Amino acid sequence: MKVLIISTNREKLPFPVVPIGAAKIVGALRKSGHVVDFLDLCFSRNIRRSIRKKVMQFHPDVIGLSIRNLDNCAYVQSHAYFEGDRKIVRMIRSVSNVPIVIGGSAVSVAPGELAAYLDVDYAFAGEGERSFPAFLSASAETEPCQWNIYRMGNITRSRNRRCNRCRSIICLWPGNP
Numbered sequence: 611m612k613v614l615i616i617s618t619n620r621e622k623l624p625f626p627v628v629p630i631g632a633a634k635i636v637g638a639l640r641k642s643g644h645v646v647d648f649l650d651l652c653f654s655r656n657i658r659r660s661i662r663k664k665v666m667q668f669h670p671d672v673i674g675l676s677i678r679n680l681d682n683c684a685y686v687q688s689h690a691y692f693e694g695d696r697k698i699v700r701m702i703r704s705v706s707n708v709p710i711v712i713g714g715s716a717v718s719v720a721p722g723e724l725a726a727y728l729d730v731d732y733a734f735a736g737e738g739e740r741s742f743p744a745f746l747s748a749s750a751e752t753e754p755c756q757w758n759i760y761r762m763g764n765i766t767r768s769r770n771r772r773c774n775r776c777r778s779i780i781c782l783w784p785g786n787p
Contacts, residue, residue: 611746613639614670616661616702617650618695619678626652631714632676635738642743651698658701665705673702674742677714677724692716692727699728713738 615636617629629650639646647668654660665673677695702710713734717724725733734741 611672612645612647612668612670613672613674613746614664614668615639615646615648615674615676616664616698617648617652617676617678618698619676620652620654620657620694622652627678629676629678631678631738635674635676635713635742638739638743639746642747644743644746657698661698661701662705665702670706670708672709672711672746673706674711674713675699675730677712677716692724696728699730711742713742 615632617632619627619629621627629652632648632650636646636648647664647670649660649664651657651660675695675698677692699710709731711732711734712721712725712728712730717733718735721733721735732745734745
């Protein structure tokens with residue numbers, strides 16, 4: 611499967627941060643036999659153009675967004691990042707109709723709420739190095755992994771459980787019981 615991983619973090623203060631979590635996901639996906647490309651939006655001057663170009667060149671089957679922070683954690687000058695993430699999702703949807711998956715430390719804080727706000731297809735809580743490749747493999751099988759997965763629908767809080775087969779955690783899968 612062709613997977614595009616996008617690091618959505620654009621914050622450069624007090625200094626830019628290397629997207630280590632996203633890089634670990636890229637490595638895990640490649641190790642599992644997936645064809646992976648990566649886009650770091652931190653230094654992009656025009657994120658719409660960067661997203662469009664990467665999606666049109668790579669033609670992914672699924673796009674994963676690595677979302678690092680919900681906000682800047684500054685009491686005096688608080689700034690939320692999830693509105694920017696929502697714009698990124700809309701930009702992706704304007705050029706592609708493939709499933710969008712979110713993960714990362716911000717998603718682990720509020721997976722259901724963030725998935726609903728961003729209007730994405732799937733959300734993963736916790737470490738994704740095992741769960742994301744297993745999920746992609748299971749979605750291609752006729753008898754998928756026995757995830758304990760919940761519809762997104764009107765969910766107000768996530769109920770994370772472990773898969774009985776691979777012991778990984780996934781939160782949401784809106785299309786299946």
